[in-house]
Amino acid sequence: MAAQAQQDSAVDSVRDSAADSVRKSVPDSVRDREISVEQEHLDRVYRRLEEKIHEAEFLMNDAAQRGQVGTPGALAERDAQVFRAGIHLNRLNNEFEDFLFGRIDLLAGRDGKKGPDGAYTAVEPAEGAVRDDRTADIAETLHIGRIGVLDAEYSPLVIDWRAPAAAPFYRSTPADPGRVVRRRVIRSKGRQVLGVEDDLMRPEVRAYLDGEELAVTGDGALMAALGQARTHTMRDIVASIQAEQDRVIRAPAASVTFVEGGPGTGKTAVALHRAAYLLYQDRRRYSGGILIVSPTPLLVAYTEGVLPSLGEEGQVAIRAIGSLVDGAEATLYDSPATARAKGSARMLKVLRKAARGALELNDSPTRLRVVAFGRRLELEAGELAHIRDSVLGGTAPVNLLRPRARRLLLDALYERSGAGTRHSDAELAAELRSSFDEDVSSEDAFLAFLDAWWPELTPRTVLAAMADERRLGRWARRVLNPGEVRRVARSLRREGWSVHDIALLDELHAILGAPARPRRRRELDPLDQLTGLEELMPQREETQRERAERLAQERTEYAHVIVDEAQDLTPMQWRMVGRRGRHATWTVVGDPAQSSWSDPEEAAEARDEALNLRYAGGRPAGGASSRGRRFMLTVNYRNPAEIADLAAKVLALAMPGAESPSAVRSTGVEPRFAVVRDSPADTVRAEAARLLERVDGTVGVVVAMNRREEARRWLADLGERVVALGSLEAKGLEYDATVVVSPAEIADESPAGLRVLYVALTRATQQLTVVSAERDVPDAAGVPDLLRD
Numbered sequence: 001m002a003a004q005a006q007q008d009s010a011v012d013s014v015r016d017s018a019a020d021s022v023r024k025s026v027p028d029s030v031r032d033r034e035i036s037v038e039q040e041h042l043d044r045v046y047r048r049l050e051e052k053i054h055e056a057e058f059l060m061n062d063a064a065q066r067g068q069v070g071t072p073g074a075l076a077e078r079d080a081q082v083f084r085a086g087i088h089l090n091r092l093n094n095e096f097e098d099f100l101f102g103r104i105d106l107l108a109g110r111d112g113k114k115g116p117d118g119a120y121t122a123v124e125p126a127e128g129a130v131r132d133d134r135t136a137d138i139a140e141t142l143h144i145g146r147i148g149v150l151d152a153e154y155s156p157l158v159i160d161w162r163a164p165a166a167a168p169f170y171r172s173t174p175a176d177p178g179r180v181v182r183r184r185v186i187r188s189k190g191r192q193v194l195g196v197e198d199d200l201m202r203p204e205v206r207a208y209l210d211g212e213e214l215a216v217t218g219d220g221a222l223m224a225a226l227g228q229a230r231t232h233t234m235r236d237i238v239a240s241i242q243a244e245q246d247r248v249i250r251a252p253a254a255s256v257t258f259v260e261g262g263p264g265t266g267k268t269a270v271a272l273h274r275a276a277y278l279l280y281q282d283r284r285r286y287s288g289g290i291l292i293v294s295p296t297p298l299l300v301a302y303t304e305g306v307l308p309s310l311g312e313e314g315q316v317a318i319r320a321i322g323s324l325v326d327g328a329e330a331t332l333y334d335s336p337a338t339a340r341a342k343g344s345a346r347m348l349k350v351l352r353k354a355a356r357g358a359l360e361l362n363d364s365p366t367r368l369r370v371v372a373f374g375r376r377l378e379l380e381a382g383e384l385a386h387i388r389d390s391v392l393g394g395t396a397p398v399n400l401l402r403p404r405a406r407r408l409l410l411d412a413l414y415e416r417s418g419a420g421t422r423h424s425d426a427e428l429a430a431e432l433r434s435s436f437d438e439d440v441s442s443e444d445a446f447l448a449f450l451d452a453w454w455p456e457l458t459p460r461t462v463l464a465a466m467a468d469e470r471r472l473g474r475w476a477r478r479v480l481n482p483g484e485v486r487r488v489a490r491s492l493r494r495e496g497w498s499v500h501d502i503a504l505l506d507e508l509h510a511i512l513g514a515p516a517r518p519r520r521r522r523e524l525d526p527l528d529q530l531t532g533l534e535e536l537m538p539q540r541e542e543t544q545r546e547r548a549e550r551l552a553q554e555r556t557e558y559a560h561v562i563v564d565e566a567q568d569l570t571p572m573q574w575r576m577v578g579r580r581g582r583h584a585t586w587t588v589v590g591d592p593a594q595s596s597w598s599d600p601e602e603a604a605e606a607r608d609e610a611l612n613l614r615y616a617g618g619r620p621a622g623g624a625s626s627r628g629r630r631f632m633l634t635v636n637y638r639n640p641a642e643i644a645d646l647a648a649k650v651l652a653l654a655m656p657g658a659e660s661p662s663a664v665r666s667t668g669v670e671p672r673f674a675v676v677r678d679s680p681a682d683t684v685r686a687e688a689a690r691l692l693e694r695v696d697g698t699v700g701v702v703v704a705m706n707r708r709e710e711a712r713r714w715l716a717d718l719g720e721r722v723v724a725l726g727s728l729e730a731k732g733l734e735y736d737a738t739v740v741v742s743p744a745e746i747a748d749e750s751p752a753g754l755r756v757l758y759v760a761l762t763r764a765t766q767q768l769t770v771v772s773a774e775r776d777v778p779d780a781a782g783v784p785d786l787l788r789d
């Protein structure tokens with residue numbers, strides 16, 4: 001009930017703010033005047049930017065001249081200056097499409113304090129700022145843009161959208177306006193202002209700026225943004241972030257910030273803007289990097305342009321869950337049953353056994369023969385097995401246990417040699433032992449034995465070994481059932497990796513440990529030999545600096561990790577992602593109703609372990625975590641009400657009792673239902689072609705996973721605006737219009753099929769066609785069984 005009330009009020013406030021814009025026809029002269037006012041400001045900003053660019057260039061030249069002076073101090077100063085000027089130039093030369101996009105006109109604040117960006121800090125208006133006759137004066141006007149610009153007197157010409165002073169631009173609503181009287185979105189291209197869209201936050205107040213009444217013009221920015229045609233890349237929403245979204249974006253990075261919300265509530269957009277915000281707010285802390293984990297390469301490609309458009313590049317890595325392991329890229333899909341086995345936490349046991357069992361592949365030798373102190377020494381199969389078992393007793397990484405195995409072999413051989421009893425003097429005994437070890441371990445037979453008996457394993461060799469069904473059956477005894485063993489082994493015999501294999505590779509990497517690096521022997525220094533230093537000093541280890549460089553190169557850990565579509569991560573994937581943020585703060589974004597994973601409880605447990613959330617008592621029902629900060633997004637910005645209402649019917653089946661987010665707009669265009677007549681190819685093609693004529697942007701055709709290839713052929717030659725997608729590939733994406741083919745087929749494809757269908761039905765921003773086949777049992781109007789009331 002409370003959630004519903006909160007949701008209604010969020011939608012109302014969005015709608016109110018749109019409605020409160022004065023939509024009466026505004027004379028062109030007013031609009032033109034307002035545009036020219038903003039044009040003047042933009043011109044000032046660009047003049048200032050040019051000055052700064054000249055300044056930076058001057059600094060660079062100056063620095064170059066200093067280089068000729070040549071004293072060490074001057075050189076260091078030159079380097080620092082060149083570095084600073086370079087950063088400056090880089091940012092200023094960055095061509096932002098709509099560099100300046102917003103403005104707020106504010107009442108006087110409660111106190112007269114200014115923040116570091118030069119703007120007054122008070123959120124609430126001063127007493128008497130609105131007079132009894134409901135008139136007021138504008139005390140402060142702030143322009144908001146992608147980066148901040150100060151004038152020569154250090155007054156703000158443009159406030160960075162992430163600065164505290166810009167927050168009211170996003171937070172203010174007619175219900176809770178704070179100091180904001182008018183919020184304006186400015187549309188520009190390059191250096192030219194094209195239009196302005198105003199929303200009045202205090203429509204009851206007559207406000208004056210420099211003696212003139214505040215003008216209001218335009219159609220409201222949010223609706224303008226939502227109605228725009230979609231392309232194959234996501235746009236930033238920086239000009240129209242809504243209050244509930246802004247609270248998530250600016251939430252301080254706690255251990256874990258959970259964000260939930262239905263389809264189209266802006267979760268992905270918010271996650272990306274949050275990454276940019278965190279970097280702005282504490283660049284040093286996040287120099288350790290931010291990782292955004294995305295479900296598919298398609299969603300990575302769709303979203304990766306957003307951060308550069310927000311002025312952030314480099315520090316943020318957006319990676320698909322199937323591309324988290326370097327050098328292994330997922331290209332295959334597993335059947336739902338195979339995926340279920342591979343993703344389950346049970347696999348951990350199987351992998352641990354496999355990693356140990358893989359030592360015995362390739363005809364592992366069963367006897368060790370060496371010659372030492374002039375005697376033949378031998379260890380038999382039983383002794384070797386005993387040594388191996390005792391070394392493998394714990395859970396330490398298998399590759400790192402090799403030195404211990406080597407030591408135990410030498411112990412056993414030494415004992416066999418009987419030399420241990422030769423000296424009672426400890427010093428002499430130690431000397432003898434050391435010369436024995438040196439003798440044996442430099443013997444070719446011993447080295448060859450060690451390589452074959454304790455080979456250095458890689459995750460790939462172990463996974464390849466698991467492709468043998470009999471072997472896997474042994475390693476998975478009492479963990480996987482015979483059907484699962486067969487399916488997993490068969491899937492591993494294919495060429496290439498599936499998204500679930502990547503998590504297994506990563507787990508194996510942790511189980512095996514990095515292969516021991518061959519130690520670099522120090523060059524022998526004659527002086528060392530003379531003084532015996534060689535013996536006293538251990539062989540050279542990596543220096544601090546070498547280590548830092550290597551870690552940066554192989555960055556596998558991040559300062560903040562954002563997980564998008566988190567509801568889909570399997571337990572094994574949570575373990576993989578968790579390893580990348582062992583010391584990180586987290587933002588976890590998802591929607592349980594869209595989960596394609598069949599066992600949310602098991603995944604929630606793995607998630608909490610990965611995120612270091614521990615429970616004193618039991619976990620709340622439904623896989624929800626009770627720890628961390630939680631936010632709910634409640635308004636659907638993507639789907640018009642007509643499409644959202646249809647999708648809600650599937651939600652009711654998939655998750656009875658779950659609330660769907662409220663759509664913020666409606667188009668008056670109801671979803672259309674078509675039935676396959678002769679072949680699905682003809683019907684789907686005709687529907688896609690029909691939609692291409694009706695929308696300006698993209699059309700997505702969503703089919704069951706096993707029809708992807710077929711569907712691509714159906715649509716060949718319809719052009720680039722249309723794409724065919726498997727149901728799981730549609731995650732997170734959106735199109736102007738979609739064709740969803742055979743809801744029943746999508747729903748029957750996996751145990752989570754209804755939730756996958758819910759995803760498919762919520763991808764369109766304008767129009768939706770549902771195509772039914774026989775198995776959908778369509779009624780006379782073509783409405784499939786699953787979508788009837």
Ligand SMILES: Nc1ncnc2c1ncn2[C@@H]1O[C@H](COP(=O)(O)OP(=O)(O)OP(=O)(O)O)[C@@H](O)[C@H]1O
Binds near residue numbers: 222261262
């Ligand atoms: N404040 C906003 N202003 C303009 N557009 C917005 C706003 N919030 C969201 N949108 C748009 O709504 C659409 C849906 O956003 P997004 O993809 O982030 O939603 P989502 O919650 O991740 O959806 P899903 O769970 O279905 O993947 C996008 O086109 C996004 O640009």
